[in-house]
Amino acid sequence: MTETKNPLLDLSDLIDYASVKPEHVAPAVDFWSAKLEAALAAATAPETPATWEAVVEPLENAVLDFSRAWGVVGHLQSVVDTPALRDAYNAALPKVTELFIRLSQDEALFAKYRAIEASPEFAALSAVRQRIVKREIRDFVLSGAALPAEKRERVMAIGQALSQTSQKFSENLLDATNAFELVIDDKAKLAGIPEETLALYEASAKAAGKSGWRITLQFPSYLPAMKYCEDRSIRETLYRAFSTRAAEFDGARFDNTPLMTEILKLRGEEASLLGFKNYAALSLETKMAESPEAVLTFLRDLARRAKPKAQADVEEVNEFARRELNLETVEPWDRPYASEKLRESRYSYSDAEVKRYFTEPTVFAGLFKLVETLFGIEINEAKASVWHPDVKYFEVKRNGEKIAAFYADLYAREGKRSGAWMDGERTRTIRAGRLVTPVAYLVCNFAAPVAGKPATLTHDEVTTLFHEFGHTLHHLLTAQTEAGVSGINGVEWDAVETPSQFLENFAWDREVVKSITSHVETGEPLPDALFEKMLAAKNFLAGAACVRQVEFALFDMLLHTSFSPDRDDIRALLADVRREVAVVFPPEYDRFPQSFAHIFAGGYAAGYYSYKWSEVLSCDCFEAFEETGIRNPETGRRFLTEILERGSSRDAMENFVAFRGRKPELGALLRLTGIVETTAAK
Structure with missing residues (x-):
C-alpha cells in the first residue's frame, strides 16, 4: 500500500492544487522547516566562508521553497476556507512564525552578512547583490537581531503573538460576514x-x-x-x-474589539524595543515616506484641497434626495441609493445598464490585448490543477517563449475572503543554472455567472480587475533574477500600488472600452453615447471618495503615532479624524475599525496612506501616456523597462524619475480625479 503523495512537497513546477488536503499541511511544514534549518546551520557554521555563494544563495533557496509551500497553504485558507484547513493552518502558524522570526534575528547569520559587507570581495558583487546584502542587514536590525538577548526574545514573542492575533482578526471578519x-x-x-x-x-x-x-x-x-x-x-x-460586523453585537461571537487593542499594544511595544518613537516610525523605515509627520502633512494637504468638492458632492446628493426622493434626511443606508438615483438623473444612465456591456470574457480579452500592445507579451489560457472549478490558469509569453503564469479566481463564494488582491505564488529567479519563471494569484470577488449567461461586471469592478492585474504584471514582468528584488519583492509599500492604480486609468479610454465590452444579449460594444455619459460622470462624487480614503489613512497613521491603547479610545480617535476631514458621518453604532482588515490583518499598518501616495505616482505616470498617445507601445516599453522590470533593484523614486524624467507632482492626480479642472503649473 502506497502513501498518498503530498503535493506540497513537490515544488518542481506547478502545484497540484486539486490534490492539496488539510492533512498535507503539517508534514509539509515539518519537511521544509528541516530543509531551512539545515541551510541555516550550514550558512552560519564557523567554517563557512562569508560569501554570497556560501551563505546568501543556499539559504535564500531554502527560504523560497519554504515560503512557497506555506504561501500555498495561506492562499488556500483565504479562498477555500474550511474548518479542517483552518485548523491545520492555525496549528502550523506558531511554528512557521517562530522559524521566520528566529531566522530574522539569528546572531550568527547577522554576523555573516556583516562580514560579507566588510569583505574585500563585496565591491566585486553586482550592484543588485550589494543592495540585497545592505537591505538584509537593515532588516536584521529592524527584527531585533542587534538587541540584547532578553529584548530580542521579547521581539520574537511579539511577532508570534501578532501573527496569531491578526489571523484571528481575519477569521472573525470572515465568519461574521458569512454568518x-x-x-x-x-x-x-x-x-x-x-x-x-x-x-x-x-x-x-x-x-x-x-x-x-x-x-x-x-x-x-x-x-x-x-x-x-x-x-x-x-x-x-x-x-x-x-x-x-465583527463587533460586540450579536453576542460578541466574532468580536474584534479586544484584538485591535492587543495588536496596537504589541506593535507599540515592538517599536519601543527597537528604539523607535512609535510603530509608524518603525513602519516607515522601509517605505518611501520620510516620517510620520510628512505623511500627516501630505494627507491633510490633500484633504484641504479635496474637502470643498467633497462637501459640494454631499450637498448635491442631499438636495436631490429632498427634492426627488422625498428624503428629508439622507441616512447612511440612503446614500448609495440616492447617489445612484442622482447619477441616473444627471447623466441618464445607471450602473446596471452599463454592467450589461461588460461581460467577463470580453473584458479579459480586451485587457489582455491592451497589455500585449503596451508590453510586447501574449496571454493565453492553459491547463493546470486548480483549487476550485471556477479558477482559470493563464500563461504569459514573449516571442513565443513562456515567461510567467497566473491563476485567476474571480467569483465571490462562502469560505473565500472578501476583497480583491494579487499575491506572488512563485518568484522569478535562477536555480541550479535554470530560470524559474514567476507565478501569481489574481483574486477578485465578482458575482458568478447565472442562468447560463456570462458574468457581467460593473465599471467599478472592471477598474478593480485592471487594478489587480497591474499588480499581477508588476510581479510577472520583472526582469530580475535575484529573488530579493524580483517582482514585487522588496518594493516600498507606499510605491507598490503604482502599477495597479496606473492601469486603472486605461479603463476610461474609449478604444479600450470598445475592446472590453460586448452586450450580454446582443454582443454589441458599449455605444459612444453611453460612454460619453460615463465619461461625464467619471468624477461623480470624487471629492467625497477622496476624503473618505484620507479619513482611513489619517486614522491609521494617528493610530500608530499619537494613540495609546492603554489610555485612549479607538472610536474617539476615529470621531476626531472624521470631524477634521469627513463630510459624511455614520451612526453611533458604526464599528468600521473592527472590519479594517487592511491595517489589523494585512500589510497596511501605518501604511494605508500608500493608496493616495501611489495614486500621485500612478496618475503622473499615466499623464506621460496622455502626452505620447494612450496606447503608445514605445511609452509602454519605457514603463516596462524602468518600473515593471526593475522590481526593487532600485529605489522606487529612482524608477519613477527614470521613467518620468522628474520627481512626482500632484497635478495629474488632482486633474484626473476631478479635484481641480486643470493640471497644476509645472
Whole structure:
C-alpha cells in the first residue's frame, strides 16, 4: 500500500492544487522547516566562508521553497476556507512564525552578512547583490537581531503573538460576514434591483436550501441592494449588519474589539524595543515616506484641497434626495441609493445598464490585448490543477517563449475572503543554472455567472480587475533574477500600488472600452453615447471618495503615532479624524475599525496612506501616456523597462524619475480625479 503523495512537497513546477488536503499541511511544514534549518546551520557554521555563494544563495533557496509551500497553504485558507484547513493552518502558524522570526534575528547569520559587507570581495558583487546584502542587514536590525538577548526574545514573542492575533482578526471578519443572511420571500420588496442581481439572490437561496431571494454581506450581494433596493427598511437592515460586523453585537461571537487593542499594544511595544518613537516610525523605515509627520502633512494637504468638492458632492446628493426622493434626511443606508438615483438623473444612465456591456470574457480579452500592445507579451489560457472549478490558469509569453503564469479566481463564494488582491505564488529567479519563471494569484470577488449567461461586471469592478492585474504584471514582468528584488519583492509599500492604480486609468479610454465590452444579449460594444455619459460622470462624487480614503489613512497613521491603547479610545480617535476631514458621518453604532482588515490583518499598518501616495505616482505616470498617445507601445516599453522590470533593484523614486524624467507632482492626480479642472503649473 502506497502513501498518498503530498503535493506540497513537490515544488518542481506547478502545484497540484486539486490534490492539496488539510492533512498535507503539517508534514509539509515539518519537511521544509528541516530543509531551512539545515541551510541555516550550514550558512552560519564557523567554517563557512562569508560569501554570497556560501551563505546568501543556499539559504535564500531554502527560504523560497519554504515560503512557497506555506504561501500555498495561506492562499488556500483565504479562498477555500474550511474548518479542517483552518485548523491545520492555525496549528502550523506558531511554528512557521517562530522559524521566520528566529531566522530574522539569528546572531550568527547577522554576523555573516556583516562580514560579507566588510569583505574585500563585496565591491566585486553586482550592484543588485550589494543592495540585497545592505537591505538584509537593515532588516536584521529592524527584527531585533542587534538587541540584547532578553529584548530580542521579547521581539520574537511579539511577532508570534501578532501573527496569531491578526489571523484571528481575519477569521472573525470572515465568519461574521458569512454568518449574516437576509432571506426575502416577497419579490415586491426587492423592487428596483436589476434582474441579473435578483437571479444571483435566487441562486444564493437555492444553494443554501431555501426559497425566495437571499442577500448576504458579500460585496457583490450587498452593494447592489444598497444602490437599487427601493425598500428603505431593507437597506437599513443590511447597512446595520455590514457596519457592525465583527463587533460586540450579536453576542460578541466574532468580536474584534479586544484584538485591535492587543495588536496596537504589541506593535507599540515592538517599536519601543527597537528604539523607535512609535510603530509608524518603525513602519516607515522601509517605505518611501520620510516620517510620520510628512505623511500627516501630505494627507491633510490633500484633504484641504479635496474637502470643498467633497462637501459640494454631499450637498448635491442631499438636495436631490429632498427634492426627488422625498428624503428629508439622507441616512447612511440612503446614500448609495440616492447617489445612484442622482447619477441616473444627471447623466441618464445607471450602473446596471452599463454592467450589461461588460461581460467577463470580453473584458479579459480586451485587457489582455491592451497589455500585449503596451508590453510586447501574449496571454493565453492553459491547463493546470486548480483549487476550485471556477479558477482559470493563464500563461504569459514573449516571442513565443513562456515567461510567467497566473491563476485567476474571480467569483465571490462562502469560505473565500472578501476583497480583491494579487499575491506572488512563485518568484522569478535562477536555480541550479535554470530560470524559474514567476507565478501569481489574481483574486477578485465578482458575482458568478447565472442562468447560463456570462458574468457581467460593473465599471467599478472592471477598474478593480485592471487594478489587480497591474499588480499581477508588476510581479510577472520583472526582469530580475535575484529573488530579493524580483517582482514585487522588496518594493516600498507606499510605491507598490503604482502599477495597479496606473492601469486603472486605461479603463476610461474609449478604444479600450470598445475592446472590453460586448452586450450580454446582443454582443454589441458599449455605444459612444453611453460612454460619453460615463465619461461625464467619471468624477461623480470624487471629492467625497477622496476624503473618505484620507479619513482611513489619517486614522491609521494617528493610530500608530499619537494613540495609546492603554489610555485612549479607538472610536474617539476615529470621531476626531472624521470631524477634521469627513463630510459624511455614520451612526453611533458604526464599528468600521473592527472590519479594517487592511491595517489589523494585512500589510497596511501605518501604511494605508500608500493608496493616495501611489495614486500621485500612478496618475503622473499615466499623464506621460496622455502626452505620447494612450496606447503608445514605445511609452509602454519605457514603463516596462524602468518600473515593471526593475522590481526593487532600485529605489522606487529612482524608477519613477527614470521613467518620468522628474520627481512626482500632484497635478495629474488632482486633474484626473476631478479635484481641480486643470493640471497644476509645472
